[in-house]
Amino acid sequence: MSKLANRVALVTGGAQGIGAAIADGLAAAGATVVVGDLYPSPTHESLTLDVSNEESVGAAIAEIVAKHGRLDIIVNNAGIMFEESVADHDRSTWDRMLAINLTGPMLVTKHASAHLAANETGGSIVNVGSIEGDRCNPHHSAYAATKSGVHGLTRATAIDLGPMNIRCNAVAPGWIDTPLNASYVDSHPDREMVIDELAKLHPIGRVGAPSDVADVVVWLAGDESRFVTGQVVTIDGGRTVRPPLPGILS
Numbered sequence: 612m613s614k615l616a617n618r619v620a621l622v623t624g625g626a627q628g629i630g631a632a633i634a635d636g637l638a639a640a641g642a643t644v645v646v647g648d649l650y651p652s653p654t655h656e657s658l659t660l661d662v663s664n665e666e667s668v669g670a671a672i673a674e675i676v677a678k679h680g681r682l683d684i685i686v687n688n689a690g691i692m693f694e695e696s697v698a699d700h701d702r703s704t705w706d707r708m709l710a711i712n713l714t715g716p717m718l719v720t721k722h723a724s725a726h727l728a729a730n731e732t733g734g735s736i737v738n739v740g741s742i743e744g745d746r747c748n749p750h751h752s753a754y755a756a757t758k759s760g761v762h763g764l765t766r767a768t769a770i771d772l773g774p775m776n777i778r779c780n781a782v783a784p785g786w787i788d789t790p791l792n793a794s795y796v797d798s799h800p801d802r803e804m805v806i807d808e809l810a811k812l813h814p815i816g817r818v819g820a821p822s823d824v825a826d827v828v829v830w831l832a833g834d835e836s837r838f839v840t841g842q843v844v845t846i847d848g849g850r851t852v853r854p855p856l857p858g859i860l861s
């Protein structure tokens with residue numbers, strides 16, 4: 612029998628990028644997958660969801676449970692990124708980043724928890740953090756703050772909901788080639804050269820693909836990780852374990 616047969620999963624932000632690969636991976640493992648996004652998924656059942664809006668979150672979760680009768684797996688993947696120095700922060704852009712990247716996972720967890728707890732098999736929540744939860748690129752103060760928050764929320768959720776048979780873990784992806792960071796790459800005239808230079812930062816010799824993240828999320832969502840909770844799993848091709856050397860030596 613498929614590993615996730617009879618499980619119902621919500622993947623936020625699953626219309627494209629990493630979330631789309633996670634939706635594909637969960638479906639391949641046998642789960643019934645619902646994508647919750649501002650835009651429809653081209654390949655999976657989907658509903659309109661704005662994770663920063665509590666009414667939208669409550670309605671989406673009620674709709675899934677009414678249609679499928681249960682909810683087992685939550686993947687809090689929806690997120691945005693933009694560059695702004697801490698010296699220039701506009702309060703409204705800061706608030707928007709926090710609302711989507713950090714308040715969103717909290718709201719989805721809050722509204723889903725009673726349904727996850729009602730299952731005989733419990734529930735699994737996987738939050739998508741980032742290596743920037745512990746480090747930071749220039750002009751990423753808001754983004755890094757939200758991802759540190761997601762890692763903290765993951766530990767807090769594992770503690771608060773563990774007694775309800777709900778596990779909560781996070782993944783911390785490194786550089787994954789998706790539309791989210793395409794503008795970074797496309798700001799240089801030679802895209803291939805940027806990807807080559809990025810690849811050199813990785814002991815594994817390449818940047819990540821969405822499926823590299825999805826495979827770990829599927830493992831965290833299912834019973835093979837049944838004694839794992841409150842953890843942040845880094846998926847970065849080894850990039851962050853290698854401290855930088857001067858270019859002349861590396």
Ligand SMILES: NC(=O)c1ccc[n+]([C@@H]2O[C@H](COP(=O)([O-])OP(=O)(O)OC[C@H]3O[C@@H](n4cnc5c(N)ncnc54)[C@H](O)[C@@H]3O)[C@@H](O)[C@H]2O)c1
Nearest residue numbers: 624626627628629648649661662689690741784787789791
């Ligand atoms: N790409 C990377 O290198 C990378 C690295 C580390 C972490 N991440 C994280 O992975 C997650 C997915 O990133 P991605 O690269 O696939 O991004 P992406 O921009 O390709 O996809 C993000 C998805 O989230 C949806 N979304 C945005 N705001 C939303 C909202 N308010 N409510 C519901 N859905 C919303 C978008 O419509 C889109 O489908 C994000 O949380 C991101 O921070 C990405």
